[in-house]
Amino acid sequence: MGDIVKIAILGGDGFCGWPAALHLSDQGHDVVILDNLSRRRIDEELGTSSLTPIRGIEERLSAWREVSGKEIGFEHLDIARDYEGLLSFLQRFQPEAVVHFAEQRAAPYSMKSAGHKRYTVENNTSATHNLLAAIVESELDIHVVHLGTMGVYGYGTAGMKIPEGYLNVEVPTEDEGDNISQQILYPSNPGSIYHMTKVLDQHLFAFYAKNDSLRITDLHQGIIWGTHTPQTERDERLINRFDYDGDYGTVLNRFLMQAAVGYPLTVHGTGGQTRAFIHLRDMVRCVEIALENPPAAGERVKIFNQMTETHRVRDLANLIAEISGASVEMVPNPRKESAENDLHVVNETFLKLGLKPTTLSEGLLVEVEETARRYAERADLSKIPARSLWTAEQIAGEPESLAVESLIAEQSVDALQR
Amino acid sequence: MGDIVKIAILGGDGFCGWPAALHLSDQGHDVVILDNLSRRRIDEELGTSSLTPIRGIEERLSAWREVSGKEIGFEHLDIARDYEGLLSFLQRFQPEAVVHFAEQRAAPYSMKSAGHKRYTVENNTSATHNLLAAIVESELDIHVVHLGTMGVYGYGTAGMKIPEGYLNVEVPTEDEGDNISQQILYPSNPGSIYHMTKVLDQHLFAFYAKNDSLRITDLHQGIIWGTHTPQTERDERLINRFDYDGDYGTVLNRFLMQAAVGYPLTVHGTGGQTRAFIHLRDMVRCVEIALENPPAAGERVKIFNQMTETHRVRDLANLIAEISGASVEMVPNPRKESAENDLHVVNETFLKLGLKPTTLSEGLLVEVEETARRYAERADLSKIPARSLWTAEQIAGEPESLAVESLIAEQSVDALQR
Ligand SMILES: NC(=O)c1ccc[n+]([C@@H]2O[C@H](COP(=O)([O-])OP(=O)(O)OC[C@H]3O[C@@H](n4cnc5c(N)ncnc54)[C@H](O)[C@@H]3O)[C@@H](O)[C@H]2O)c1
Ligand SMILES: NC(=O)c1ccc[n+]([C@@H]2O[C@H](COP(=O)([O-])OP(=O)(O)OC[C@H]3O[C@@H](n4cnc5c(N)ncnc54)[C@H](O)[C@@H]3O)[C@@H](O)[C@H]2O)c1
Numbered sequence: 087m088g089d090i091v092k093i094a095i096l097g098g099d100g101f102c103g104w105p106a107a108l109h110l111s112d113q114g115h116d117v118v119i120l121d122n123l124s125r126r127r128i129d130e131e132l133g134t135s136s137l138t139p140i141r142g143i144e145e146r147l148s149a150w151r152e153v154s155g156k157e158i159g160f161e162h163l164d165i166a167r168d169y170e171g172l173l174s175f176l177q178r179f180q181p182e183a184v185v186h187f188a189e190q191r192a193a194p195y196s197m198k199s200a201g202h203k204r205y206t207v208e209n210n211t212s213a214t215h216n217l218l219a220a221i222v223e224s225e226l227d228i229h230v231v232h233l234g235t236m237g238v239y240g241y242g243t244a245g246m247k248i249p250e251g252y253l254n255v256e257v258p259t260e261d262e263g264d265n266i267s268q269q270i271l272y273p274s275n276p277g278s279i280y281h282m283t284k285v286l287d288q289h290l291f292a293f294y295a296k297n298d299s300l301r302i303t304d305l306h307q308g309i310i311w312g313t314h315t316p317q318t319e320r321d322e323r324l325i326n327r328f329d330y331d332g333d334y335g336t337v338l339n340r341f342l343m344q345a346a347v348g349y350p351l352t353v354h355g356t357g358g359q360t361r362a363f364i365h366l367r368d369m370v371r372c373v374e375i376a377l378e379n380p381p382a383a384g385e386r387v388k389i390f391n392q393m394t395e396t397h398r399v400r401d402l403a404n405l406i407a408e409i410s411g412a413s414v415e416m417v418p419n420p421r422k423e424s425a426e427n428d429l430h431v432v433n434e435t436f437l438k439l440g441l442k443p444t445t446l447s448e449g450l451l452v453e454v455e456e457t458a459r460r461y462a463e464r465a466d467l468s469k470i471p472a473r474s475l476w477t478a479e480q481i482a483g484e485p486e487s488l489a490v491e492s493l494i495a496e497q498s499v500d501a502l503q504r
Numbered sequence: 505m506g507d508i509v510k511i512a513i514l515g516g517d518g519f520c521g522w523p524a525a526l527h528l529s530d531q532g533h534d535v536v537i538l539d540n541l542s543r544r545r546i547d548e549e550l551g552t553s554s555l556t557p558i559r560g561i562e563e564r565l566s567a568w569r570e571v572s573g574k575e576i577g578f579e580h581l582d583i584a585r586d587y588e589g590l591l592s593f594l595q596r597f598q599p600e601a602v603v604h605f606a607e608q609r610a611a612p613y614s615m616k617s618a619g620h621k622r623y624t625v626e627n628n629t630s631a632t633h634n635l636l637a638a639i640v641e642s643e644l645d646i647h648v649v650h651l652g653t654m655g656v657y658g659y660g661t662a663g664m665k666i667p668e669g670y671l672n673v674e675v676p677t678e679d680e681g682d683n684i685s686q687q688i689l690y691p692s693n694p695g696s697i698y699h700m701t702k703v704l705d706q707h708l709f710a711f712y713a714k715n716d717s718l719r720i721t722d723l724h725q726g727i728i729w730g731t732h733t734p735q736t737e738r739d740e741r742l743i744n745r746f747d748y749d750g751d752y753g754t755v756l757n758r759f760l761m762q763a764a765v766g767y768p769l770t771v772h773g774t775g776g777q778t779r780a781f782i783h784l785r786d787m788v789r790c791v792e793i794a795l796e797n798p799p800a801a802g803e804r805v806k807i808f809n810q811m812t813e814t815h816r817v818r819d820l821a822n823l824i825a826e827i828s829g830a831s832v833e834m835v836p837n838p839r840k841e842s843a844e845n846d847l848h849v850v851n852e853t854f855l856k857l858g859l860k861p862t863t864l865s866e867g868l869l870v871e872v873e874e875t876a877r878r879y880a881e882r883a884d885l886s887k888i889p890a891r892s893l894w895t896a897e898q899i900a901g902e903p904e905s906l907a908v909e910s911l912i913a914e915q916s917v918d919a920l921q922r
Contacts, residue, residue: 219618255673273688
């Protein structure tokens with residue numbers, strides 16, 4: 087990708103899509119954002135908003151023009167519902183690549199009610215499928231880079247390293263002969279409706295890669311942390327989203343907020359859940375690397391694990407407590423999951439291709455100071471608790487405390503499995 | 505299921521759903537059909553109709569009342585689009601079981617155009633997901649029996665018997681220690697968008713069984729053959745659907761039609777594709793057996809292979825040619841698939857639970873005489889050829905012959921992987 091290429095960023099107004107769009111535009115590529123702004127509408131539905139003062143998409147784009155002299159296009163389009171609009175955009179713009187961030191991405195939000203489950207399944211499945219069907223119909227040769235999640239693997243694989251998408255297995259034969267060796271899509275075990283939609287996406291990709299020779303890269307991403315990239319920092323009007331609410335805020339951001347406002351960091355269960363993380367800056371770089379290394383037509387879907395380190399939740403809490411002086415408190419877990427799990431992940435592809443990871447230990451302090459403390463006054467602390475419960479039994483057995491004001495200080499891992 | 509139970513049949517106006525509804529009503533159960541009659545609308549879209557003179561749903565139901573003294577209820581409802589209607593039906597009727605046939609089920613139809621792909625994905629995924637979400641929301645304990653397909657397994661598993669849904673694999677460890685043994689959902693390899701939707705269904709089921717302890721049985725069904733059951737034969741107004749067109753007609757029905765009208769049976773490619781079959785009567789009995797043997801709450805999805813014999817397409821053609829005196833002709837294959845494949849399938853569960861299979865060799869002659877020849881005059885022979893092509897290359901390379909009249913006599917295996 088030394089050349090200038092045309093790239094469409096689906097979901098380019100979101101937390102990952104916006105810095106990715108700026109980075110790729112900064113590299114000189116011709117970038118167009120497609121977004122239906124649904125994430126902003128969900129903020130209204132939940133009565134929440136980004137801790138950081140994000141601007142409207144038009145203001146963002148004109149600020150970028152002003153600051154960089156570069157133009158990013160914008161199409162207000164629902165890719166799940168407006169197939170014709172998507173197709174005609176592809177035919178008009180003729181992108182070499184599409185980066186697909188445009189999905190409902192919060193696990194707790196996806197579990198809130200039947201309506202939220204249905205919205206998540208329909209939005210995410212149709213968004214992905216419309217894109218694939220439109221590329222086939224357009225007859226253009228477009229590389230699709232999709233943001234998937236580490237959460238499709240499921241956790242707790244005893245002592246085994248999670249490979250990059252595909253697993254070598256041996257199938258015993260009936261006649262006591264040699265085992266048959268096969269490489270299969272890693273068996274999935276999603277922990278929420280949201281994660282399940284990423285499993286469905288995998289099967290859509292596998293089919294279109296096989297049947298139509300579409301070139302697809304699926305990035306199995308860990309939980310993003312960090313808020314700023316060199317581009318978003320150039321002007322406050324370019325600032326990126328920081329979610330800290332019980333639905334969209336990741337565990338890390340919510341710890342950061344609690345630390346910033348002097349609340350104890352509340353850890354669910356034993357805090358023994360291990361999760362994979364990657365800094366926003368590294369995500370942006372990974373997307374670029376993925377764009378530079380497309381699969382050939384006819385090749386199976388390329389799957390990269392996009393994460394740089396793993397941590398247990400209680401260790402994270404301790405790390406932030408250390409930096410910020412906050413205390414740590416343990417509370418019951420609203421998720422249906424095992425209390426403790428190990429997580430070992432292969433992430434060689436990106437490292438070999440030149441990724442230089444930003445580590446939590448170097449970056450966290452900056453986050454506490456330059457994001458959480460700086461904008462703490464904008465925070466609505468009543469939005470921090472996670473109120474989504476995973477099952478009917480959990481809803482029936484909901485502890486009193488989950489409904490009361492004291493909850494303001496509660497920290498959840500609900501948003502962990504990004 | 506010795507007792508009378510309340511059973512909802514989703515898609516109960518269709519080829520499988522109708523005889524299943526009659527059979528279960530005949531057994532004394534309280535049966536309600538939910539159907540949006542989309543299959544009849546698709547007949548209009550394609551300009552086709554059932555070879556057999558099927559009646560409207562209201563006439564069917566009143567004929568059954570007259571003949572049997574039994575009442576089958578009917579709700580005209582789109583389960584993919586009318587979630588509230590589905591939920592309120594469940595709350596009102598409080599079924600013990602739901603049999604879910606309500607999906608777009610033709611592989612060639614699902615490949616016709618981007619619109620058909622999108623319809624199939626959205627209809628099937630939303631139908632299944634709405635059902636699962638509605639059951640959770642209703643808080644009723646309902647056993648879901650779903651009709652899946654043998655086609656999710658993909659074909660060509662070298663010498664290995666296809667197990668019932670789950671595969672034992674060994675995962676080599678890195679440290680040269682013992683392999684880890686695991687049982688996983690059989691790796692899928694769907695051959696069309698339609699088949700892919702059944703793969704998506706599997707992941708929806710796995711999630712809801714795990715997260716919400718829903719009780720689900722998924723029947724991986726072979727290609728149905730045969731038209732009549734003892735109930736549909738009681739009165740001509742109860743007659744079942746017989747599809748012979750290029751989209752919905754299975755290979756067998758289309759051979760039967762060709763034989764009945766004196767055309768050569770055209771086999772695609774070498775005719776070396778092996779497929780699994782089951783008679784309509786046995787399907788109905790399998791559904792009953794599945795209803796009698798639900799999984800416990802908290803158990804994983806029960807998967808049964810619902811097929812009784814496998815045949816190569818050329819052997820089928822020869823069998824029918826023998827019975828009917830027709831000749832056999834070979835033509836190019838419009839599908840993207842391997843020319844020859846073996847297929848060995850485990851189907852012990854149903855046999856152990858008492859299924860007595862009807863074999864092709866006993867039943868085929870009846871079909872030629874009592875269905876194909878009897879209604880041959882109603883046939884529109886121009887509808888027999890399969891016109892859906894799987895990929896852009898195939899569309900570009902479409903042989904002249906696929907567009908001309910001579911095609912009337914062409915036989916396709918497009919509808920094979922039922
Ligand atoms: N944030 C994380 O920690 C994380 C971790 C792993 C994977 N991911 C994945 O990365 C992607 C982006 O995540 P994010 O954190 O930026 O989420 P986000 O919600 O901030 O951004 C998603 C964007 O997509 C848009 N969108 C959603 N549905 C759309 C539709 N139908 N048509 C057009 N636009 C639509 C939204 O308006 C939003 O701007 C998601 O697919 C997510 O699953 C994120
Ligand atoms: N026929 C076969 O050989 C075969 C083989 C394997 C599996 N199956 C499966 O068995 C099931 C039934 O197949 P069939 O041959 O009876 O198909 P069919 O098309 O004759 O019947 C399906 C019925 O479902 C209804 N339907 C579809 N979408 C609906 C919706 N959204 N809401 C309400 N009703 C809806 C249709 O109107 C139709 O009456 C399908 O799921 C199919 O995949 C069939």
